Each structure stands twice: as C-alpha cells, then as structure tokens.
Amino acid sequence: MFPHEEKLIREKLGREPNDLEKAMLEVMWSEHVSYKSSRKWLKLLPTKNEHVILGPGEDAGIIKFDDKTWIVIGIESHNHPSAVEPYGGAATGVGGIVRDILCMGARPIALLDPIRFGPLEKEKNRYLFEYVVKGIADYGNRIGVPTVGGETEFDESLDNYTLVNVACIGIMRPEHLVHSYVTEPGLKLVIVGNRTGRDGIHGVTFASEELGENAEEEDRSAVQIPDPFTEKLLIEATLEAVYTGKVKALKDLGGGGLTCAASEMVGKRGFGAIIYADKVPLREPGMTPLEVMISESQERMLFAIKPEDVEELGKIFEKYELEWSVVGEVIEEPKFIVYWKGRKVAELPIELLTNVPTIEWPMKEYRIEEDVETPQISLEEAFEKVWRSPNVISKRWVWEQYDHEVQGRTVIKPGFDSAVLKINEEYGLAITADGNPTHCYLNPYHGAMGVVVEVVRNLVSVGAKPLALVDNLNFASPERPEVYWSFVETIKGLADAAKAFGLAYVSGNVSFYNEVVNKPVKPTPVVAGVGKVKLEKIPRGPREGDLIGLIGE
Amino acid sequence: MVKFAVVVFPGTNCDFETVEAIKRAGGKAERVWYKDSIKDYDGVVIPGGFSYADYLRAGAIAARQRIMEEIRELAEEGRPILGICNGFQILTEAGLLPGALRPNKIPRFLCKWVHLKVVDVRTPFTYLYEEGEVVRMPIAHAEGNYYIDDPSKVRIVFQYSDEKGSITEEANPNGSVLNIAGVANMEGNILGMMPHPERASHYFLGSEDGLKVFKGMVEWVRS
C-alpha cells in the first residue's frame, strides 16, 4: 500500500486499523486483487455482443454456444510464483484458473498454456522451462483437463524470469449458472477442500512487487505446493453440489484468500459477513487469525448455502472425502466482521475492502521503431536461421507431456493453428492463444492489434467463426511511465482490433510488476480466442496435387 | 440389457468418455463410485486417470480398496474385466494380472498416437479384430513400461508396432518387455491395456479402431 492510501483508510475508518484489519486491507488494496492501476483503462475494451452471456466482473466470462450449451472462459497468470518455484508456481496457476471456471457451475474441458522464458542457452532458463512444463503437465493431467494448445516463446528480456499464463475453457448448461455474489442475507458461508496453512501468505502483495535479487530466500511464504488430487475431488464435488440447485453463490479462494473470496462474495450487492476464523480447518498448529484470513492455501472453495441445505451439500463433500466447515454467514449490514474464539478481532465497512480507489500513473510515450536494413544473407542461410530458432521449431516436446486427449473431445490436436474440441455430434469449439512481445515492444498499439488479428486468423484457419476473446496483460511496473504508457496503448490496440471484428472480451487478467532486478519485461498482452466450427467443415490437411495460394498483402 | 460398471476411484478421469464408448458399442454402462457395489453388473471397466494422483506407484492405492475384492469375485465367475491405462496399473497392483507397470524409459508423461498389433484374438475384447491386425490408438501415461519376469504367465494381446505390424524398438514408446501394450489372464476374461480405446471410438477423434474392444465385450456378454 502507498502512504496516501494508508492515510485515506485512516480517514474513512476514523481510527487506526488493527494488525489483522491492516493485513486484510493490504491484500484487498494490492494491485493484484484491486486492479487499481488498470481498472479505469480496461473499461475501454468492448465486452458485449450477441454471444456474450456474462462479461468481465466475475471469476470467468460466459458465452452462448447454443441454446443448451454455454462456454465459460478465463485466463490467469502465475508469473512471480513460477519464477521462484517453477513446478509449484505453474501447477498452482493451472489450479487457480480451473477453479475460476468451476465456480460459474461449469465443467472445465480444456487448458491453453502460453508460456515464455529467457534464452535456452542458460541453465537457469532451461530449469525454468523444464519445470514449468512439468508443473502444468502434472497438474492438468492429474485433474483430467486436457491441455490442447498454448504457445512457447523464448526472449532475451525474460532471462531468469518466466511468464506463465493459463487459459481454461468450461462447458455448462444455462440452468446451472452460479454467480460469485450473494443476493440475500442469512446464507451460511462454507469452506470446502484443503486445509488452510501458512503457505501463500502475502502472495498477492508479492505479486504486486518486483522480484529482488535474492527472491528465493525471501519469498518462501509466497509459494504453494500443488495438490491436484484434492482439486480433482473438488471439481466433482462442486459440480455435484451445483446440480442440486442449492448453491447460492460460489467463489474459489485465490489471491487474498478467505478475505478476498468472502468480502467480494457478500460485498458486491451490498451485504456483509461475519467470519468465524477459528472454524477454518487448519493444517498447522498455532496459526493466528491474521494468517488464517489471508492465507492463499490452494484447492479451497467458498460456498454460500441456505442453512437448511448445509447438511445435504455437506454429504456430497464428504462423499468425495473433502473436509468442509461452516466458517461464517451473510449479514444485512455492509460490514466485514471477523471473530476468533468468540472474540471480535476485526470489523471493517465492506466497501473499504472492495471499493479501492484507482491510481493513475504518469505516462511517457516512447518511439523506438526505425528503419533497418535487410541483412544481406543468402536464402539458405536465412532459412537455416529461421528454422533453427527455438521459437519456430515444433513444440512437440511440450505438448506430448500434456494429456491433450482426456475427456474424449480433442478433434484437432496440438500442433495446428487452433485446437478443436467436440461439443456435440455436429459442432466443435476452436481455441487458440497468441502473443507477440517483440512487436508489442516496438509498437504497443500495433502489436496488440496484431495479436488479436493472429487469434482471429488461427481460429478461421480451422474453419471456425470467432465467438469471443479473453486477454492477459503481462507488464512491468506501472510506476514506470513508459510501461504505463505502453499498457494504455495496448488496451487501445486490443479494443480497436476487437471492435473491427465485432468481438468482445469476456474475461481477462492483468499482471504488473513483471521484472527481475530492475529489468522490465516487454509489454506482453496474450489473447485467447474461441470460435464455433462445424466438425465436418474442418479443413483436413492438404493432399498431393492440391494447389498452394497466398491471399493478402 | 447388458450393463457394465465403470469404476470411479478418487482421481479417475476417463470415466465419462469410457461410458460413452460402451454406449456407442451398443451396451449400457454406469459410473460406479468405488465405495458402492458392482455385484449386479455383467462386467467391469476400470478406466484411465490418476487414482490417488498416482502417489506411491500408479494404481497401488486403488488396488487395495475393498471394491477390488468384488471385482476379483466377478472375474472368477468369468465376467469380463477391462482395465485401461490406470485401470491396467490397478489390475497388476491388485494381482489380478501378473507383471508391473514401471516408469517409462524416458521418465515423462507421454501422450501420442501409436500403432498396435492385435496378437491374441481369442479374448472377449479382441475377437472382432483380425489376428495380426494393426490398429491406431492414443497412449497417455508416465508409467506404462510393462515388466514381467516370465512372459509365459500371461497372454499377450496387444504389442506396440510400426504401421506395418513389425514389433520394433522404435515403435516401443515406453520400454515395455516385448513391446507389450496389453495382456490378458490365461482365461482371457481380464484384459489390461495401456492405450486408450475409448479415445479411438469416434470418427472425429481420429480413429474408430478402439470401438471393437467395447463391441466385443458387449456382444460377448450378450451371447
């Protein structure tokens, strides 16, 4: 938190917050949770059209595939955690976005993993690459969600660092929609899944700062150990619970832990909550209410349930051998109150947690595009250079480690422009993800447009009609004027390109402070897109004798 | 109507598509949670996935659950029992099939399409194939390297081969003894296989070669 924000909080509260309150405010006011530097600009993105059922604002976006089928999509980054613990960081990144899809009431059916690293010549970068891929594989494979596409890119500017983005697609019936907010008081708040430990404490504040030189030793508490076994049980238990129609609201516990999940769930429509923090099942002895309230232990979900239905849903959780506990209730009064062993230990107005003022940083334009001379090398040499580049060669080594066939939907497998999933006997869903930091660095506006255009081209090339987009904006510190300018330019580019195609963004993610030892990453917007394709119409590879043509400039 | 149980352990993840494939093959199938009973079913399929997340050894913990005793009884009555991928691992760990499935020769998860030669067509699962027929199915596993001290203890049903049916080292994706991809007990009614026939049961998924495994099983029970 910045000093002016602390001052504002003191004024609004009329007193000094206690330690627990301060910790909760800190996570809620972090860049990662509050989007305070980006929220204003994200409004420029188009978010509505005839396909959109639910745009940005909840855990994932929803689009209509047909009258009986909705598609849910979201995207998330796990850059900082992956840079310090590539295996666990990447794996828990998968877990987080999968739960985001799940909490709309959808079954997760596919993952895409756009991932970026420094040059492979260096041992550290190879280590990051190998373990990020292994983390995604071990988690995605174990929960039975196929990773059907992605991107793998290597770039100088990412030396010692990594950008790990994961998009997830879900499928649902309209009648199973569950919102992430409550619309009535009196509901019980039930936590389900893993026990809460000390892991991930201050994770969001960690994600809202640059990495220092000795990140490893310092940031220990910010990593989590992935538990795909519990996640898989959570998926099945949650869906079974949702199908009863008795889940009134649902959120996963991600960044900001219980504080964030509970306050956002009740605060959105002006309600409040009482949390009995000592009722949260704990993994370690001696934990304090502060640790319980902001822990980011993975594989946990928060349900809002009518008191009379708690027992029935509890039986479902128990069938799947998951621990659950009633940890609080929704109240009329817009307050967030925490009890610990019968004693009130925190009380804040809910909007102080959920209504964080935006920040606008200074901007400075940069222009680095210039004419360059085409290098004078032979065609053979040029060909050789291009085909040897790690950015061009086949990524088979990556996607063969992913179970891209599980669930029995994968019609077009990895290795093509888009993957296609069979949705019913007639139609499929095409999905792809693209980014281009080199272009975006040279010209953020044009680069961002280029990314959208590439997504659209990739969808069209398997015969699909584009339906919707999601974006993940990976940037360095917004406090750098050039970075902030490039961020705003990027959004304008993303917006203009999408409008040109009549497309909307239904969900997204912003990740700032991607730098190591003061080296900012290039502006890296990543866009994922989905389209609808008639399975019979998918072009099935060229045959001998076919003619080759080139269209366009 | 012929009804199969598709057993679901914590971490099983190919249950839905396996039920689908059995239905496409003309049978009836239901997912059965591992704590429930399977006594009333005509046969059992243990589908793929990661029961207990593959912790310890793939299949080891599932193999020690109570339902395996019921499966053993059904097997002794001669009903067809099919284990696919993790199901195969569970069957060997439970001692219902001899041998063990060890980590792949390259110790990584590997998901790819392979060719298989059908070498034993006298089982309830394979009698619809021609002897020596070469079929295509995907594999997806990290521990599929079949080991057995004495191969004469099992009936070898599927072997990894090239597209012409030659059993070569290059065609062996995981290092298994004799390129073994699937084996049956001596009676032939228990089959374990690493490749996923349910993922090759629909034209749009790339092949229908796997459907005959389920068709065979369904028809065999029916007659």
Added chain:
Amino acid sequence: MRWRVRVLVRLKEGLNDPEGRVIGNALRNLGYRVEELRVPKCFEFILESDNPEKDVEEMCRRLLANPLIHTWEYTIEEW
C-alpha cells in the same frame, strides 16, 4: 509403543531406473562426476505398534513396495 521409521524402497538390481539416469545426466551436465545415481523411494513416519518389525515388513509387502520389482530396507528407532 511409538517408533520413528524410515523405509527405503529400491528397484531390484538389474532393473534400470530411468529417473535416476536422467538426474545423473543432469548432474554430469552441471560438471559433477556422478555415477550410478538411483532414486529410491523413501518414507518417514511415526508408527504405533507392539511389533514394529513385523508391521513395517508387512507394510512394505502389502503396499509400499512391489515385491516383483523392489527390495526394501528400514530403520526403526524408539520415539
């Protein structure tokens, strides 16, 4: 009685250990002169038992190891 137990489960001689091979290669690539690297499975736990030897031996046979491919050894100390 409570005991502190450590079990090591190794692949039988002659069975190759692909994971050990890969890690051994990785260490050699980093410049270390490492040979015959193996990755036994290790379990550490507290056991309450009147006959810990018998129990641990049985646990290995029944679950922790696969007698077809593994050998095992353990240490049991009073806790």
Added chain:
Amino acid sequence: MRWRVRVLVRLKEGLNDPEGRVIGNALRNLGYRVEELRVPKCFEFILESDNPEKDVEEMCRRLLANPLIHTWEYTIEEW
C-alpha cells in the same frame, strides 16, 4: 577420491504434503497406526570429488532441491 552419497530432500515444515497425506491414509486404511508420514526425495550415487561436502551442498542448491521449499541432509562415506 570416490564417495558414496545419500541425499534426502524434504519439504519444509508446514508446507502441504499431499503425497504424504494420501499414502499415510492408505496405510491407516490397512489398519496401521501411522502418523506424520512424509515422502522425502532420496538420491543415492557415487561421487568423484576432492571436496565432496562442497559439491553435494552445491548440487542440492542448484538442482536436487529448491531452497525456497526444501531442506536437505546428506551422508557421505568413502567408497
């Protein structure tokens, strides 16, 4: 000089250990009174080195463990 080395890499106290939990449950289901089961990673190998302590310590830091989440210990014997 040649050395026989065993390295044990453990998750730091307090970190979630799903594998240990699942295996511990499985043993309890079989009737054993087992607690706090953990599954450290174990590496056994022969090392040629003039300064084995330094080398092994370095190998742990660089590859075998992640200092962020692991602790390690090793035994080094002449071979």
